[in-house]
Amino acid sequence: MRPRAGQYRSEALAAGQTRTRALPAQPPRPPADEGRLLVSECLRAGHLDAVALAQAAECHGLGLAGGPAVLHCCEEALLWRCVCLCLSDDAAARGLAAANDAGAAAAVEAAAAGQRIDALERLLPATAQGMLALVSAHVDAQPPLFFSACCLMDVAAACVDYADGSARAAALNACAHLISRSAAQTCAAGWACLRACSAAVQ
Numbered sequence: 001m002r003p004r005a006g007q008y009r010s011e012a013l014a015a016g017q018t019r020t021r022a023l024p025a026q027p028p029r030p031p032a033d034e035g036r037l038l039v040s041e042c043l044r045a046g047h048l049d050a051v052a053l054a055q056a057a058e059c060h061g062l063g064l065a066g067g068p069a070v071l072h073c074c075e076e077a078l079l080w081r082c083v084c085l086c087l088s089d090d091a092a093a094r095g096l097a098a099a100n101d102a103g104a105a106a107a108v109e110a111a112a113a114g115q116r117i118d119a120l121e122r123l124l125p126a127t128a129q130g131m132l133a134l135v136s137a138h139v140d141a142q143p144p145l146f147f148s149a150c151c152l153m154d155v156a157a158a159c160v161d162y163a164d165g166s167a168r169a170a171a172l173n174a175c176a177h178l179i180s181r182s183a184a185q186t187c188a189a190g191w192a193c194l195r196a197c198s199a200a201v202q
Helices: 010-014 031-045 050-060 074-100 103-123 128-140 146-159 165-180 190-200
Strands: none
Touching: 031 074, 050 074, 050 103, 074 103, 074 146, 128 146, 128 165, 146 165
């Protein structure tokens, strides 16, 4: 991916030219963040249909439902991360709209929320333990798939229910394992994902 304009002047420095420092107002986003923004915007704008993608994944044995037996490359993990978070956020927003509306409008929003929850469940492993095992499988792969693990940590933090005590224990064990393997250091969102996952199970 081409660097952002004005990000650095490394080419000029390498050629022995100007030594002027570039001081961007904000730290440059890594390419992974650009990919997340692109896929998320396509979903938001309707160029990609998250519900249809979940249905197609179920038909073709894709998605994350296969659990730790199926490893995902970076592109797959990024796609399913964005789709899962889109479905989760949309379901929450439509559920809130249903609670605030009345009559037919409330029924329409409630049905849409239920459709998105059902689509999300099709994409995910059946249990929280299965989702956490999937994350750990990517960390333990040879070579380790740390970027994929970071994407899946986002899903585990935002889309998994930790109401059950065994699920909370599994989440805390998974966080400890990920920290010990330094997986969170491989992407900017890693530690934030661990914090969110830890907060969700307190």
